[in-house]
Amino acid sequence: MMKAHNAVFGIPLLMVLLAGPADRSSAPVSYAEVQRVLDAKCTRCHVGPDAAEGLRLDSWESVISGSRHGEAVIAFDADNSLMFELVTKLVGGPHPTELESEALTEDEAELLREWIDEGAPGDSGQIPFAEADQLLYAVDQGEAKVSVIDMETNMVIRTVDLQALGFPAFALPHHVAVEPDGSYWYVSLIAGNAVLKFDRENRLVGRIDVEWPGLLALDPTSDRLYVARSMASVNPPHRIGIIRRTDMTMEEMDVFIPRPHALAVARDGRSVFTASLSVNDIAVVNPEQETVEMTTLAGDRPHVVINFAVSPDGRWMVGTTELTSQLFVFDLDRLPDLTPVDAIDVKTAPWHPVFTPDGRWVYVGNNWDNSVTVVDMETREVAAVIEGNGIAQPHGSAVSPDGRYAYIASRNLKMPEGHTKSAHVYKPRYDLGDNAHIGTVIVIDTSTRTIVRIIEIEDYGSGLGTATRRQ
Numbered sequence: 001m002m003k004a005h006n007a008v009f010g011i012p013l014l015m016v017l018l019a020g021p022a023d024r025s026s027a028p029v030s031y032a033e034v035q036r037v038l039d040a041k042c043t044r045c046h047v048g049p050d051a052a053e054g055l056r057l058d059s060w061e062s063v064i065s066g067s068r069h070g071e072a073v074i075a076f077d078a079d080n081s082l083m084f085e086l087v088t089k090l091v092g093g094p095h096p097t098e099l100e101s102e103a104l105t106e107d108e109a110e111l112l113r114e115w116i117d118e119g120a121p122g123d124s125g126q127i128p129f130a131e132a133d134q135l136l137y138a139v140d141q142g143e144a145k146v147s148v149i150d151m152e153t154n155m156v157i158r159t160v161d162l163q164a165l166g167f168p169a170f171a172l173p174h175h176v177a178v179e180p181d182g183s184y185w186y187v188s189l190i191a192g193n194a195v196l197k198f199d200r201e202n203r204l205v206g207r208i209d210v211e212w213p214g215l216l217a218l219d220p221t222s223d224r225l226y227v228a229r230s231m232a233s234v235n236p237p238h239r240i241g242i243i244r245r246t247d248m249t250m251e252e253m254d255v256f257i258p259r260p261h262a263l264a265v266a267r268d269g270r271s272v273f274t275a276s277l278s279v280n281d282i283a284v285v286n287p288e289q290e291t292v293e294m295t296t297l298a299g300d301r302p303h304v305v306i307n308f309a310v311s312p313d314g315r316w317m318v319g320t321t322e323l324t325s326q327l328f329v330f331d332l333d334r335l336p337d338l339t340p341v342d343a344i345d346v347k348t349a350p351w352h353p354v355f356t357p358d359g360r361w362v363y364v365g366n367n368w369d370n371s372v373t374v375v376d377m378e379t380r381e382v383a384a385v386i387e388g389n390g391i392a393q394p395h396g397s398a399v400s401p402d403g404r405y406a407y408i409a410s411r412n413l414k415m416p417e418g419h420t421k422s423a424h425v426y427k428p429r430y431d432l433g434d435n436a437h438i439g440t441v442i443v444i445d446t447s448t449r450t451i452v453r454i455i456e457i458e459d460y461g462s463g464l465g466t467a468t469r470r471q
């Protein structure tokens, strides 16, 4: 009797467990089913030129093109898609019940989830943004994720979840580097003690163990990817890593300074620059000859150099200093001497600097000031200081290849006690119960120097990297 019972009920039960609770059936959801739900419960307010928040929900194309603020759906990631989050967990009642409209039933919400997790395909199976080729990778350090942003629409189009790949929630991804042709990208995991390699389709294709990795710098003239050490470690190796990108093997090279953090490569690939977080020393590494030359920055106080950026023509390098709040300018024609030729006062604790493609401007977020400084490299003067909602402990920076947009990632953690701007944190547009401290990537229009969009990402925005071409 028991045996018969198991034979009949045991096997289907096992199949249900394997399939997981989110699976209604094995057949993929068709977009027509999704549209029927949207037509019944949503399009009343989300159609035409007056659609709420500019979000039209009357066709696949309009759903995918999002609202005036950004994406409604991130393909393959229902949990982080605003459209799914709002209708399931908006605090005060699932949307649109706060507007006294009927909520989705559990089955309808589940249908939406499945459709998004299957890639949010259209009627003919097309996957949104499969052909996007202007990509910005934004690291979500607090959640072991990387958000992929399309720079043409400035929307999040994919999420790479490192936990789903077996890494711990506290892996602390930090910085990202991208092949010039966009074919692969790399991310450092501070606490995961590794550098990972992903392909264009965000498949993990390689990894190398690295102790306390932090910033990355890719040499476009060779197969080398350099890695320095995270600020999170007070006594990491006094060495930088030299990774061979094709096979992800690594050698380490002594740079003779404690806590090597800042990192950049000269355009000709012949020099690599790193600076110490605890002493005022900058090391110039010649990777071919395996030599290191040292420059000591003047000053009795520690500067704490955070990061470097090299100008597109290769002539200049800038470096930010956390404790003296300056942007140093270095003339690379004078190598190996790296005595600054200029020092520009910016706001408190400038973080990652970035040049515009024409070399004229440098953008840098001031971490403890919630502002972004724009420096004119011709006059060597501050051209603008940008403040505004969305800038909350700015960290990583990037510029679109056409120079149209500058991007600054924000951590949005609480400021240290007693800090003048401690109350200034970014408040997400919707209270979803668990998103009070989400990170942002602000989009600055470089022609007007105004914030044109606040892209909400996951927790703690840190490093940014861009991919410009498709292979």
Ligand code: HEC
Residues within 6 Å of the ligand: 038, 041, 042, 043, 044, 045, 046, 052, 053, 055, 067, 068, 069, 070, 071, 072, 082, 083, 086, 087, 095, 096, 098, 099, 101, 103, 104, 429
């Ligand atoms: C009664 C009108 C109404 C209905 C019905 C409605 N919405 Fe909305 N929707 C709004 C308004 C108004 C907002 C702006 C935020 C707010 O006031 O809550 C909004 C905001 C949104 C947003 C966020 C857009 C953004 O980027 O800020 C999404 C996503 C959304 N709605 C999806 C839906 C879905 C899916 C449905 C159907 C289940 C739906 N809405 C039904 C009126 C409506």
